[in-house]
Amino acid sequence: xxxxxxxxxxxxxxxxxxxxxxxxxxxxxxxxxxxxxxxxxxxxxxxxxxxxxxxxxxxxxxxxxxxxxxxxxxxxxxxxxxxxxxxxxxxxxxxxxxxxxxxxxxxxxxxxxxxxxxxxxxxxxxxxxxxxxxxxxxxxxxxxxxxxxxxxxxxxxxxxxxxxxxxxxxxxxxxxxxxxxxxxxxxxxxxxxxxxxxxxxxxxxxxxxxxxxxxxxxxxxxxxxxxxxxxxxxxxxxxxxxxxxxxxxxxxxxxxxxxxxxxxxxxxxxxxxxxxxxxxxxxxxxxxxxx
Amino acid sequence: xxxxxxxxxxxxxxxxxxxxxxxxxxxxxxxxxxxxxxxxxxxxxxxxxxxxxxxxxxxxxxxxxxxxxxxxxxxxxxxxxxxxxxxxxxxxxxxxxxxxxxxxxxxxxxxxxxxxxxxxxxxxxxxxxxxxxxxxxxxxxxxxxxxxxxxxxxxxxxxxxxxxxxxxxxxxxxxxxxxxxxxxxxxxxxxxxxxxxxxxxxxxxxxxxxxxxxxxxxxxxxxxxxxxxxxxxxxxxxxxxxxxxxxxxxxxxxxxxxxxxxx
Amino acid sequence: xxxxxxxxxxxxxxxxxxxxxxxxxxxxxxxxxxxxxxxxxxxxxxxxxxxxxxxxxxxxxxxxxxxxxxxxxxxxxxxxxxxxxxxxxxxxxxxxxxxxxxxxxxxxxxxxxxxxxxxxxxxxxxxxxxxxxxxxxxxxxxxxxxxxxxxxxxxxxxxxxxxxxxxxxxxxxxxxxxxxxxxxxxxxxxxxxxxxxxxxxxxxxxxxxxxxxxxxxxxxxxxxxxxxxxxxxxxxxxxxxxxxxxxxxxxxxxxxxxxxxxxxxxxxxxxxxxxxxxx
Ligand SMILES: Nc1ncnc2c1ncn2[C@@H]1O[C@H](COP(=O)(O)OP(=O)(O)OP(=O)(O)O)[C@@H](O)[C@H]1O
Ligand SMILES: Nc1ncnc2c1ncn2[C@@H]1O[C@H](COP(=O)(O)OP(=O)(O)OP(=O)(O)O)[C@@H](O)[C@H]1O
Ligand SMILES: [Mg+2]
Ligand SMILES: [Mg+2]
Numbered sequence: 001x002x003x004x005x006x007x008x009x010x011x012x013x014x015x016x017x018x019x020x021x022x023x024x025x026x027x028x029x030x031x032x033x034x035x036x037x038x039x040x041x042x043x044x045x046x047x048x049x050x051x052x053x054x055x056x057x058x059x060x061x062x063x064x065x066x067x068x069x070x071x072x073x074x075x076x077x078x079x080x081x082x083x084x085x086x087x088x089x090x091x092x093x094x095x096x097x098x099x100x101x102x103x104x105x106x107x108x109x110x111x112x113x114x115x116x117x118x119x120x121x122x123x124x125x126x127x128x129x130x131x132x133x134x135x136x137x138x139x140x141x142x143x144x145x146x147x148x149x150x151x152x153x154x155x156x157x158x159x160x161x162x163x164x165x166x167x168x169x170x171x172x173x174x175x176x177x178x179x180x181x182x183x184x185x186x187x188x189x190x191x192x193x194x195x196x197x198x199x200x201x202x203x204x205x206x207x208x209x210x211x212x213x214x215x216x217x218x219x220x221x222x223x224x225x226x227x228x229x230x231x232x233x234x235x236x237x238x239x240x241x242x243x244x245x246x247x248x249x250x251x252x253x254x255x256x257x258x259x260x261x262x263x264x265x266x267x268x269x270x271x272x273x274x275x276x277x278x279x280x281x282x283x284x285x286x287x288x289x290x291x
Numbered sequence: 292x293x294x295x296x297x298x299x300x301x302x303x304x305x306x307x308x309x310x311x312x313x314x315x316x317x318x319x320x321x322x323x324x325x326x327x328x329x330x331x332x333x334x335x336x337x338x339x340x341x342x343x344x345x346x347x348x349x350x351x352x353x354x355x356x357x358x359x360x361x362x363x364x365x366x367x368x369x370x371x372x373x374x375x376x377x378x379x380x381x382x383x384x385x386x387x388x389x390x391x392x393x394x395x396x397x398x399x400x401x402x403x404x405x406x407x408x409x410x411x412x413x414x415x416x417x418x419x420x421x422x423x424x425x426x427x428x429x430x431x432x433x434x435x436x437x438x439x440x441x442x443x444x445x446x447x448x449x450x451x452x453x454x455x456x457x458x459x460x461x462x463x464x465x466x467x468x469x470x471x472x473x474x475x476x477x478x479x480x481x482x483x484x485x486x487x488x489x490x491x492x493x494x495x496x497x498x499x500x501x502x503x504x505x506x507x508x509x510x511x512x513x514x515x516x517x518x519x520x521x522x523x524x525x526x527x528x529x530x531x532x533x534x535x536x537x538x539x540x541x542x543x544x545x546x547x548x549x550x551x552x553x554x
Numbered sequence: 555x556x557x558x559x560x561x562x563x564x565x566x567x568x569x570x571x572x573x574x575x576x577x578x579x580x581x582x583x584x585x586x587x588x589x590x591x592x593x594x595x596x597x598x599x600x601x602x603x604x605x606x607x608x609x610x611x612x613x614x615x616x617x618x619x620x621x622x623x624x625x626x627x628x629x630x631x632x633x634x635x636x637x638x639x640x641x642x643x644x645x646x647x648x649x650x651x652x653x654x655x656x657x658x659x660x661x662x663x664x665x666x667x668x669x670x671x672x673x674x675x676x677x678x679x680x681x682x683x684x685x686x687x688x689x690x691x692x693x694x695x696x697x698x699x700x701x702x703x704x705x706x707x708x709x710x711x712x713x714x715x716x717x718x719x720x721x722x723x724x725x726x727x728x729x730x731x732x733x734x735x736x737x738x739x740x741x742x743x744x745x746x747x748x749x750x751x752x753x754x755x756x757x758x759x760x761x762x763x764x765x766x767x768x769x770x771x772x773x774x775x776x777x778x779x780x781x782x783x784x785x786x787x788x789x790x791x792x793x794x795x796x797x798x799x800x801x802x803x804x805x806x807x808x809x810x811x812x813x814x815x816x817x818x819x820x821x822x823x824x825x826x827x828x829x830x831x832x833x
Contacts, residue, residue, distance in 0.1 A: 017301055042696050042726050056470050081476055089474040096464070097471035099496035109493070113476025144500065147596055158475060175642075175724050177596050177753045178794040204726045244728055249797040253819060260823045262830070275804045282810050282829050424651040456651045459693040508646035515608055515639045516649070516707065517663035519631070525665045527658035527675070 001032045001067040001086065001165050001198075003053055008062035010048055010222075022048040024222040026062070030215075032165065035192050035199045037209040037230075040219030041244045046170070046202045047092070049219065053168050053200065054087035055080045085114050088164030092171050094155035098143040103154050104129065106143050110162040121161070128157040132187060149180040153187075160191070167191060168200045173208075181205075185212065210234065210248035210269040218243070230269055250274050300422050306535065307349040307416065312425035313432050314536040319417045321543060323410055328550040335405050337549055342412050349420050359415035360408060367407045375400035423455045428530055445521025453509070461502065468497045556622040558715055558747035559584040559607060564616030566606055566770075576602040578770040580616075586714075589741060589748040591758040591778075594767035595792035600751045603767070604719050607749075608637050621714055635664075638708030640721040644700035645692070653695070653703050654679070654688045660711040678710035681743070682736050698729020702736055709740065716740075718750040722757060730754065755794040766791050782816040798822045 010023035023045050030036050030053075038046050051057040052064050055071050064071040066083050091097070100106035107125035112118060129139055132153040138146055143154050152172070159167070169188065173181040189212055191197045203209060209216060209230055216233045218226040220243060226233060234240065237247050237255060254268050262281055268274040302308075307315070329335050346356060360367070374396065381394030418426070431448035438444045469479060472493045479490050566577040576599045584590050594600050605611045607618055609630045618625040620633045638660075641647050650656030654675050661671045679685045682702040692700060701721055708716060718737070722730040734757060741748055752758055764781045766774035768791070774781065784791065785799040798819055802812050810829065817825060 041728060051470065054474060056473060081478075084474055084476055089471075091467060091471045091474075094471065096497055096501055097468055097475070097493075099493050099500075110475040149596060162475070177792050179595065179789050179792070182789065246727060253797060253801065253823075256819050256823050257826065260827045262827070271800060271804065274801065275808065278805065278826070279808055279810070282805070282826065282833070283808075427651075452651050452655075453649065456648070456692065459691075460645055463693075505643075505646045508641065508643055509649065511605070511610055512639075512641055512647035513649055513659075515610060515634065515637075516660040517631070517634055517711070518659070519663070523665045524662045525668060525671065527662055527668065527671050528655060529668065 002029055002065075003067075003087075003166075004029045004065040005052070005059075006063045006065070008052065008059040008064060010052070010057060011060045012048075014060055021222050022057075023052075023059075026224055028217065028224055028227065030198070030200060032198050033196065034215050035213050036201070036215045036217060037213035038200065038202045038217045038219060039204070039206070039209060039245055044219040045222040046219055048222070050089070050168055050170055050200065050202060053166065054089050055083050056089070081114065085162050086164055087166040087168060088159040088162055089168045090156055090159050090170065090172055092174060094159075094172075095143075095148065095151035097155055097158075098151060101142060102140050103134065103143050103146070104139050106154055107157045107161050110158050114162060124161050124163075125157070128161045129154075131160065132157045133183070149176055149183070152176070152180075152184070156187075164197070166198045166200060170202045171204065172201070173203075173205070188212070206234070206240075206246050206248045207250070210250065218245070231266065234269060235267065299418070301351055301355070301419050303350060303420065305348060305350040305420070307345065307420045309533075309535065310420075310539060311530055311532055311536045312421050312429035313530060314532075314539050315417050315421055316426065316429040316433065318539060318543060319413055322413050325543075325547055325550060326406055326409060328547070328554055329402075329406070330554050333553045334550050335402060337546070337553065338409055339405065341546055342409050342416075345416060346412065349416055351416075351419055355419060356412045356415050359411050363407070363411065367404065370407070371400045371404050374403050423458075424452060427451045427455055428528060432530065443521060445524060449521070457505070460505075461498075464501055465494070465498060468494055468501075556586070557583045557619070558586045558588065558621060559749070560617070560619040561603075561607070562617040562619075564603075564606060564618065566602055566611060566614060568602075574770070576770050577606065580767075580770070580772050582765060582772055582775070584747060584749060586747055587745045588763065589750070589761045591761035591764045592749065592751045592767060593753065593758060593764060593781075593791055593793045595790065598767045598792065599770040600767055601719055602770075604639065604717050604749070604751060608639055608717065609633055635711075636713050637715045637717060638711060638713040639717045639719065640701060640704045640708065642720040642723055644697045644704065644724060647704055648692045648700055651691065652688070653684060653690050653692075656692070656703055657706045657710050660707055664711065674710045675706075678706040681709055681740065682706045696729060697725045698732045701725065701729070701733045705733070705736055705740065709744070712744075713746070715747045715749065718748070718752070720751055720753065722752070722754060730756075734760065753792055753794065755796055758793055759796075779816045783814065 005026045005028040008023055008026040012020045012022050026049065038049065040046050048057065052059065052071075053066070055064070055066065055075070058071055058073060058075055060073055067086065069083055098106050100109060104122060104125040107128050108118070108121035111121040111124055116124070126139070134150060134153050134157065138150060143151055146154065156172070167188070172188070173184045176184065185208055188199055188201070192199045192212075201208070201213065213230055216228060216230055217224055218233065234247055234251050237251065240247050248269060250268055250271055250273070254264050254274055257278075258264060262278070264277050268277050326338060329338055346353065375392065376390045376396065378396040378399045379391055379393050383391060383393045385392035427448060430451065431444060434442070434444050434447065473479070477490050477493055479494070480487060482490075560583045562581050564577055564580045565575050567575045580603065592600050592603070602611065606613065607620065609625050613625055621636045623629055623633055623636070625633050648656055649659045657675045657678055658671055661674060666674070676685070679688055682705050684699065684702055684706060687695065687699065695703070704721075716737070722733050725733065737748065738760060740746065750757055750761065758764055759778050761778060763775060764778055765772060766781065782788070782796050782799060785803050786795050788795045788799075796816070798817055802817065802822060806812050812825065
C-alpha cells in the first residue's frame with residue numbers, strides 16, 4: 001500500500017484570525033515496505049504531515065491517496081476506521097494515551113474498537129506485549145506503575161495490536177535514556193525487517209536516519225524541500241548545517257579523518273561502513289595486526 | 292477547537308484594546324447596571340448606538356459578536372417567548388388558553404431580546420479585547436478590599452493567572468490525546484449517548500493523569516523558586532490609569548444622564 | 555574555603571512500603587565554581603538526590619551542607635536561596651503568564667522592590683538572549699526558549715549553585731545546544747557552581763567531574779576522560795557512548811592497536827593517522 005500526497009496544503013484554524021500555515025504544496029509518495037525518515041527543524045510541519053497519513057487531518061487543498069482511499073478536503077469523518085487500522089500512529093510521548101487498568105487491557109483496546117472479540121484481543125495483546133519486550137510480570141499491572149520506557153512500549157504495543165501495515169512514529173525515542181533509545185530503534189528495525197511493516201519516522205537523530213532509513217524527506221516551513229536516500233541527503237554537509245539539521249556522527253568524523261589524510265569513496269554513513277573503510281588503511285593485508 | 296473562539300482574545304491595538312483592563316471590567320459591570328434604566332425605544336436606541344460605537348472602535352468584525360450570542364440563543368428565545376406570551380396589556384392579537392399575544396407582550400419581548408444582545412455584545416467586547424491575564428489583574432484589583440476580611444486575594448489571583456496560563460497547554464494536550472485515541476479507533480461524539488459517554492473515558496483518564504503530574508511538577512518548581520504563600524511577596528505586574536480611561540468614565544456618565552433624561 | 559555542597563551519609567526512602575531506599579548512604583562534596591555532571595540509568599535516584607539537596611524532600615538520614623549552611627527545617631529557605639533549579643519538562647515549570655512575569659516570579663517571592671525587580675528581570679533576559687520575547691506567552695515559545703527563560707528566572711535571583719535535572723532532555727538538538735551554550739556562558743560570567751543531571755554526552759563532557767549513580771549509590775567518580783574510558787559500558791550507566799569510543803572499540807576488536815585511554819575526535823584521528831603512516 002502506497003500513500004501519495006498531491007498538491008496538499010493544510011492551514012490551521014482556517015478562516016479565523018489565528019490561521020497559520022501547516023503544509024504548503026506537498027507532493028510526495030511513501031512506498032509500502034519502505035523505511036522513511038522525515039527530518040526538519042522545529043515547526044517545519046513534520047507532525048502535521050504525519051497526521052495526514054491516517055486522515056486525522058484532512059488537507060485544506062489537494063488530495064492524499066491512502067491505498068485505495070482518496071482523502072480530499074470534502075471527505076467526511078465517517079468510515080475512516082479502515083485507514084486508522086492500516087496506518088498505526090504513535091504520537092510523541094505516547095505513554096500519555098494509556099488509561100486502562102492493566103497493561104494487557106490497554107493493548108487490547110485498539111483491536112476491540114475495530115470489532116475484535118475480547119478474547120481474541122486479549123490473546124493478541126499478549127503476543128504484542130511479548131513482541132515489544134514487556135516482561136510477563138508487568139502484564140497484569142497498572143500501566144501507570146511502570147517506568148517511562150515500559151509505558152512507551154505498552155503504547156506502541158497498543159498500536160501494533162491493530163496489525164497495521166504502516167507504523168508511523170513521531171519522535172518515538174524523545175525523553176528516554178540512551179539505552180531506552182537504542183532499544184526502541186532496535187525494536188522498530190526488527191518490526192521493519194521481520195514483520196514487514198512500513199515505517200515512517202520523524203526524528204532529530206541523524207544517526208538513526210543513517211542507520212535505518214532508506215528514504216529521507218526534508219521539511220522546512222511546511223514544505224518538502226528535498227527527498228532522497230540517506231546517502232544523497234548526507235552527501236552535502238554544509239547544506240544540512242545551513243538548514244540547522246546536522247549530520248550523522250559518522251559522516252562528521254569521516255570528514256575529520258579526511259582532513260587528516262584518509263580517503264573515503266563514498267563517504268561512510270554508518271559506523272560499520274566507516275570501520276570497514278578504515279581497516280584496509282590501517283592494517284596491512286593478511287592480518288598484519290599479529291606482528 | 293474552533294468553537295472555543297467565542298470569548299477568546301483577539302490581539303489588536305485599537306482604542307478599546309489599549310484601555311486599562313480595570314476600566315473595561317468596571318465599565319462592563321456598570322453597563323449591565325444602567326441597561327435596566329432603559330424602558331422605551333429612545334433609551335434602547337441610545338444604548339444600541341453607544342454599543343455599536345464601542346464595537347466600531349475595537350475594529351473587530353461584528354460577526355464575532357454574533358458568535359457570542361449563538362450559544363445562548365435558546366435561553367434568550369425561551370425568556371423572550373415567556374415575556375411575549377405571559378405579559379398582558381394593550382391590544383390583544385391572539386388568545387389561546389393561558390397564552391396571550393398582546394401589544395405589551397410583543398414590546399416587552401423585543402426589549403428583553405435587545406437587552407440580552409446588548410449585554411452579550413458588551414461582555415464579548417470585554418473578552419475579545421482584553422487578554423485573559425489582564426482580566427485576572429483587573430479581578431485582583433477589584434477583589435483587593437477583601438484582603439481586610441482575610442480573603443487570600445494574592446493566592447486567588449496567582450491561582451487564576453496560573454490556571455489561565457495552562458489553558459492553552461491543556462487544550463493542546465486534550466487535542467493530542469483525542470488524536471491518539473482516534474488513531475486507536477475511537478469515534479468521539481458518534482453513536483448513542485451511552486457510546487459517547489463511554490468514549491470519553493479514554494480521554495478523561497489520561498487528561499486527569501497528565502494534569503495531576505503537571506500540577507505536581509509545577510508545585511515543586513514553585514517551591515524551588517522560593518514560593519511560600521502570598522505573605523511578603525512584591526508585585527512585578529502593575530496597572531496604570533491613562534487619559535483614555537478618564538474619557539471612558541466620562542462617556543459613561545454622559546450616557547447615564549441621557550438615559551435618565553429620556554426614560 | 556567552604557564547599558558548595560557537602561553530602562554526608564544521605565539515605566532516603568519514599569515510603570515504608572518501598573522495596574528499597576531511593577538513596578543509599580551517599581557521600582560526596584562539590585567545590586565552588588565546579589561543574590559536576592551526575593549520570594545514572596532511569597530510576598537510579600538522580601532526581602531524588604537533587605530534590606533532597608534543595609530541601610524539596612524531607613531529610614531523614616544524613617547531612618546536607620550548602621555553602622556552609624546545614625540544611626534543616628529552620629534554615630530551609632536560606633538554603634533554597636543558594637540554589638536555582640531547572641527541571642526536565644519546560645512546560646511544567648513556567649509559572650508566569652508571560653516571559654517577564656515568569657522571570658520575576660522568584661523575585662516577587664523574595665519581596666524585591668519593583669524598581670529593582672524590573673532592572674534585574676531585564677538584565678537576566680539579556681543574559682539568556684530572550685529580551686525580544688519579554689512579553690510573549692509560553693504557548694508561543696519553543697521548548698529551548700522556555701528553558702532559557704527558566705534559566706533567566708534563576709539568574710535574576712542570583713544563587714550560587716545551579717542544579718539542572720535533565721534540563722535539556724526534552725529539547726530538539728538545536729534547543730539543546732542553545733541551552734547548553736547559555737549555561738556555559740553563564741558559568742563563565744558568574745562562576746556559579748553547576749550540578750547537572752544528564753544523559754547527554756555533550757553536557758557530561760562539559761563537566762569538570764562526573765558522578766555515576768546506580769541504585770541510589772555513588773558508584774564511580776572521575777573526570778569525563780576517565781569516565782568515558784568505560785566505552786560501551788557507559789550505556790548501562792545511563793550515558794550515551796561517545797562516538798570515538800565506539801569506533802575505537804570496533805577497531806580494537808578488528809585488531810588495530812589503540813591506546814586504552816579516551817580519545818576525542820581530533821586525538822583519535824591523529825592516532826589513526828600515525829598508525830597509517832607506520833604501515
Ligand atoms: N494546533 C495547531 N494550531 C495552530 N497552529 C499549529 C497547530 N499545530 C501546529 N501548528 C503550527 O504549524 C506549524 C507546523 O507544526 P508541526 O507541529 O507540524 O511542526 P513539527 O515539524 O512537528 O515541529 P516539532 O519538531 O517541534 O515537533 C508550526 O508553525 C506550528 O506552530
Ligand atoms: N514520588 C515518588 N514516590 C515513590 N517512589 C518514587 C517517587 N519518585 C521516585 N520514586 C522511586 O525512586 C527511585 C529513584 O527515582 P528518581 O526519580 O530519583 O530516579 P532518576 O535517576 O531521576 O530517574 P530518571 O532518569 O528516570 O529521571 C525510583 O525507583 C522511583 O521509582
Ligand atoms: Mg512535531
Ligand atoms: Mg529524574
